[in-house]
Structures are given as C-alpha cells and as structure tokens.
Amino acid sequence: MKFFVDTADIEAIAELNAYGMVDGVTTNPSIILKSGRDIMEVTKEICDLVDGPVSAEVVALKADDMIAEGRKLAEIAPNITVKLPLTWDGLQACKVLSGEGKMVNVTLCFSANQALLAAKAGATFISPFIGRLDDINLDGMELIEDIRTVYDNYGFETQILAASIRSVNHVLDAARIGADVMTAPPEVIKKMAAHPLTDQGLAQFMKDWAKTGQKIL
Numbered sequence: 001m002k003f004f005v006d007t008a009d010i011e012a013i014a015e016l017n018a019y020g021m022v023d024g025v026t027t028n029p030s031i032i033l034k035s036g037r038d039i040m041e042v043t044k045e046i047c048d049l050v051d052g053p054v055s056a057e058v059v060a061l062k063a064d065d066m067i068a069e070g071r072k073l074a075e076i077a078p079n080i081t082v083k084l085p086l087t088w089d090g091l092q093a094c095k096v097l098s099g100e101g102k103m104v105n106v107t108l109c110f111s112a113n114q115a116l117l118a119a120k121a122g123a124t125f126i127s128p129f130i131g132r133l134d135d136i137n138l139d140g141m142e143l144i145e146d147i148r149t150v151y152d153n154y155g156f157e158t159q160i161l162a163a164s165i166r167s168v169n170h171v172l173d174a175a176r177i178g179a180d181v182m183t184a185p186p187e188v189i190k191k192m193a194a195h196p197l198t199d200q201g202l203a204q205f206m207k208d209w210a211k212t213g214q215k216i217l
C-alpha cells in the first residue's frame with residue numbers, strides 16, 4: 001500500500017519522508033488555507049521534497065477553467081497530480097488533462113458509480129472519502145470495497161486512493177480491502193506505530209537490562 005500524506009505542512013512531510021513513509025502528498029483548498037502559504041510556493045516546496053505524486057487541486061467549476069488551472073498547476077513540477085472534483089465538468093477536465101499525459105486525482109468521490117466514471121475518464125487516482133461517509137452514518141469502507149470490485153471486474157488501472165482517513169483502523173481496513181493508496185494526516189500515520197504492549201514490553205526490558213549492569217556502547 002502506498003502512503004500519501006494529507007497535508008501541506010513541510011516539516012511534517014520532511015519528518016515522515018525520513019522514515020520512508022511518504023510515497024506522495026495530497027492537498028486541497030482547506031489544507032492550503034490551514035498552511036497559510038501561497039499555493040504555488042508551498043506546492044513547489046513539497047514537490048522538491050517528495051519524489052512521488054503531489055496532488056494540487058483546481059478551484060474552478062467549469063471544465064475549460066479547470067483545464068487551464070490544471071495546466072498551470074502541472075507546470076510547478078513533473079510530479080504534480082492535478083486534483084479535480086467529481087462533477088460532470090471535472091470528468092471532462094479529467095479526460096482532457098489525462099489525455100495530455102498529466103496525472104489526475106479525481107476527488108470528493110462518494111459512490112462507486114462516480115468512481116466508475118472517473119476510471120472511464122482516465123483518472124490516475126480516485127479519492128473516495130471514507131471519514132465523511134462515516135460522519136453521516138454511511139459505511140465508507142463499503143464504498144472502498146465496491147470500487148475495488150468494480151475496478152477489478154473490468155481491469156481498470158485507476159488507483160483507489162482511500163482519503164478522509166481519520167483513524168489507524170481506517171488505514172488497516174482500507175489495506176485489507178486492497179486500496180492501492182491511502183492518504184492520511186501525519187498524526188494518523190505516526191499513531192500506527194503505537195501499541196501499549198510495545199511500551200510495556202520495552203519498559204520491562206529496560207528494567208531488566210539495568211539489573212545486568214552491562215553496556216553495549
């Protein structure tokens with residue numbers, strides 16, 4: 001499973017990158033707002049730091065304007081993935097930009113039918129939002145499962161990018177189903193390392209080691 005980090009926080013990306021945990025980065029207008037940075041500048045910095053795909057989202061609503069914004073964002077670096085909303089206009093922009101050889105991430109996906117359309121329009125990634133479905137008492141993981149089935153039935157190469165991941169259990173469930181990629185905030189990725197039995201076991205080892213009176217270095 002590829003790990004994308006859902007943030008524009010340069011320090012957090014650099015830290016996780018040093019652990020080999022960053023296969024790519026995803027951003028959106030809310031994340032750019034949170035960063036307090038200029039979209040072009042911060043996205044360029046992220047692209048310089050990370051080898052994998054970096055999603056930068058258009059904000060236009062009409063296909064022609066989305067295409068123009070997508071082309072501009074794609075000029076930032078070769079690893080830019082143009083992020084487009086799953087609307088009828090977004091699908092048209094997806095078809096055009098993917099036809100130009102650009103990576104495209106179709107976002108705000110909430111149904112398997114939407115995901116089917118994105119695959120047919122040539123999306124590189126489809127981003128189903130798990131947490132936001134859970135928020136309204138629907139099953140986000142069921143959507144990942146349905147998309148996996150539909151894509152596998154027909155051999156679509158569009159990668160399932162599980163997004164709106166809020167917990168470590170979301171990561172595991174998406175991995176069990178076979179999502180190709182997941183994108184999560186840095187703190188969720190770091191939490192995956194935590195286990196109380198690891199802490200307890202380590203504390204006991206340290207106690208016993210101190211009793212031996214030995215040193216390794």
Ligand code: G3P
Binds near residue numbers: 006129132165
């Ligand atoms: O990757 C999508 C993500 O940024 C949305 O997450 O937690 O705002 O639903 P959330």
